[in-house]
Amino acid sequence: KQEVTQIPAALSVPEGENLVLNCSFTDSAIYNLQWFRQDPGKGLTSLLLIQSSQREQTSGRLNASLDKSSGRSTLYIAASQPGDSATYLCAVKSTVGGKLIFGQGTELSVKP
Amino acid sequence: EPEVTQTPSHQVTQMGQEVILRCVPISNHLYFYWYRQILGQKVEFLVSFYNNEISEKSEIFDDQFSVERPDGSNFTLKIRSTKLEDSAMYFCASRTPSGSYEQYFGPGTRLTVT
Numbered sequence: 001k002q003e004v005t006q007i008p009a010a011l012s013v014p015e016g017e018n019l020v021l022n023c024s025f026t027d028s029a030i031y032n033l034q035w036f037r038q039d040p041g042k043g044l045t046s047l048l049l050i051q052s053s054q055r056e057q058t059s060g061r062l063n064a065s066l067d068k069s070s071g072r073s074t075l076y077i078a079a080s081q082p083g084d085s086a087t088y089l090c091a092v093k094s095t096v097g098g099k100l101i102f103g104q105g106t107e108l109s110v111k112p
Numbered sequence: 113e114p115e116v117t118q119t120p121s122h123q124v125t126q127m128g129q130e131v132i133l134r135c136v137p138i139s140n141h142l143y144f145y146w147y148r149q150i151l152g153q154k155v156e157f158l159v160s161f162y163n164n165e166i167s168e169k170s171e172i173f174d175d176q177f178s179v180e181r182p183d184g185s186n187f188t189l190k191i192r193s194t195k196l197e198d199s200a201m202y203f204c205a206s207r208t209p210s211g212s213y214e215q216y217f218g219p220g221t222r223l224t225v226t
Contacts, residue, residue, distance in 0.1 A: 031213070032212070032213065032214075034214065034215070036217075041201075041222070042219065042220070043203060043217050043218060043219035043220045044155070044203065044217040045217075046214060046215075046216065046217070049212055049214050051212065089155065091155070093213075093215075098160070098168065099145065099157035099160060099168060099170075100145075100147075100155075100157065100205075100215060101157070102154050102155040102156075103154070104153075104154045105154075
């Protein structure tokens, strides 16, 4: 049974710092992995999607990497801003039409 | 840009009542999903729907739950007799028909059962 874990559960950094969020999954047979942002009480905004055949994806200040064999993904945020404060979720999908299995998220706080 | 919409944004209901949560997926998407998030917990998969039938469901999705696509645009989740533990944020998602197969999520419906 696939399980997804995110470390740390919470992170507080000063503005401008580069940071890394971690996601690990137990079954390496995944189809793709998505990173989401969730603001308090709000929905899920997709940030990046990495296919199983890819090693990384970039969007602006965000870079996500995937090491399928070791069951790990990282989300790198460059030059963090207070507006980046939110909970970041990773989720894996094992089949094309299948469900997403989510981690518990990392709550990020960027202090001005 | 097309987006998934959900109504209502917040629903309060009494225990034992029936509720219907509504979703309008992105128009050319063919796979639809419901997930829920109990406060402080992980987002959990409930059910996936394709070609007018359930393709997968979790153990949470028992006989109290049902899904329907009543017309060409809406996708609904019905809870027949709500329990206190059904209080959660319910998210609808739809998936691109090709390419990345990315799932796009709606803003959610917060269900409060009293």
